[in-house]
Amino acid sequence: MAYVLRTHQLTKVFDEKDIVTNVSMNIKQGEIYGFLGPNGAGKTTIMKMITNLVKPTSGEIELFGQKLTPTSYNVLGRMGTIIEYPIFYDKLTARENLELHCEYMGYYNKKAIDDALELVKLQNITNKSVKDFSLGMKQRLGIARAITTKPELLILDEPINGLDPIGIKDIRELFKLLSKEYGITMLVSSHILGEIELVADTIGVINHGVLLEEVSMEQIREKNTDYIEFNTNDCNKATYVLSQQLGIENIRVIDQRYIRIYDNSIPMKQITKTLIMNDIDVDSIHQKNSSLEEYFMNLLGGGVVNA
Numbered sequence: 001m002a003y004v005l006r007t008h009q010l011t012k013v014f015d016e017k018d019i020v021t022n023v024s025m026n027i028k029q030g031e032i033y034g035f036l037g038p039n040g041a042g043k044t045t046i047m048k049m050i051t052n053l054v055k056p057t058s059g060e061i062e063l064f065g066q067k068l069t070p071t072s073y074n075v076l077g078r079m080g081t082i083i084e085y086p087i088f089y090d091k092l093t094a095r096e097n098l099e100l101h102c103e104y105m106g107y108y109n110k111k112a113i114d115d116a117l118e119l120v121k122l123q124n125i126t127n128k129s130v131k132d133f134s135l136g137m138k139q140r141l142g143i144a145r146a147i148t149t150k151p152e153l154l155i156l157d158e159p160i161n162g163l164d165p166i167g168i169k170d171i172r173e174l175f176k177l178l179s180k181e182y183g184i185t186m187l188v189s190s191h192i193l194g195e196i197e198l199v200a201d202t203i204g205v206i207n208h209g210v211l212l213e214e215v216s217m218e219q220i221r222e223k224n225t226d227y228i229e230f231n232t233n234d235c236n237k238a239t240y241v242l243s244q245q246l247g248i249e250n251i252r253v254i255d256q257r258y259i260r261i262y263d264n265s266i267p268m269k270q271i272t273k274t275l276i277m278n279d280i281d282v283d284s285i286h287q288k289n290s291s292l293e294e295y296f297m298n299l300l301g302g303g304v305v306n307a
């Protein structure tokens with residue numbers, strides 16, 4: 001398996017506070033890696049360490065198979081990044097901003113600028129200065145800037161933040177295009193699951209600086225378990241009866257109103273019968289599929305991951 005980016009036990013302590021702890025991420029060539037976690041989880045700090053903007057307290061970063069050091073300029077030149085909000089020269093146009101950027105990077109190539117502007121659909125906005133751009137246009141220009149130098153890896157920190165649904169859809173399509181057509185590996189952070197799950201091949205979930213899970217979307221979909229859910233006014237008695245009489249252990253009480261049974265071996269009919277025979281009122285009992293959202297909510301212990 002070819003990895004474009006790996007971190008090994010990456011750790012950052014700021015002011016004696018553990019901000020990132022022993023994070024080992026593995027990003028494969030060509031994939032979109034969704035980096036999901038609530039605000040303040042440590043995503044930006046990790047991205048800054050990967051781009052040499054912040055020095056790790058300990059641990060290692062491996063980019064394109066090479067260990068990242070303070071002088072890894074060649075490796076950094078193979079990446080395009082937007083970390084926090086993209087900053088532009090406000091009075092200049094989109095093209096002028098890209099030209100300046102390319103000159104600064106020592107990579108002036110008119111065709112690359114044309115291609116990048118076309119990819120993000122800004123090729124016809126010729127006279128407008130960036131100060132008159134919408135947030136979505138600025139995000140798209142940020143991506144254009146990150147891809148003008150033909151990077152192999154794109155690192156984008158919350159690129160969808162603050163965009164309207166149409167802007168989000170545009171960016172999502174752009175990500176897929178960059179990944180599938182141009183083979184660019186992407187590390188994209190977000191605190192919103194709905195944005196990430198539609199584009200990512202692999203998801204890394206982080207909370208309080210700890211990587212809780214790194215899993216492919218395919219595996220996640222397989223892991224989504226079925227359960228039986230019913231509504232009752234006496235959850236305590238119901239859980240007691242189900243565990244004592246049917247031996248069901250995998251039970252969860254939601255809001256003191258609903259009970260979920262994660263045990264496929266007992267038929268729904270038998271559960272209903274047992275509850276009724278024990279004088280427990282049961283409203284609406286049904287078989288359900290737990291959603292992806294619940295899976296992540298459980299993992300994050302209620303952290304914000306949905307819009």
Ligand SMILES: Nc1ncnc2c1ncn2[C@@H]1O[C@H](COP(=O)(O)OP(=O)(O)OP(=O)(O)O)[C@@H](O)[C@H]1O
Binds near residue numbers: 038
């Ligand atoms: N230079 C710094 N000095 C001290 N603390 C910092 C510094 N940079 C970040 N932090 C703290 O590290 C924690 C993680 O911040 P970080 O920006 O990495 O999180 P995040 O997951 O990207 O969240 P957000 O989406 O809100 O930016 C926060 O509590 C933040 O206050």
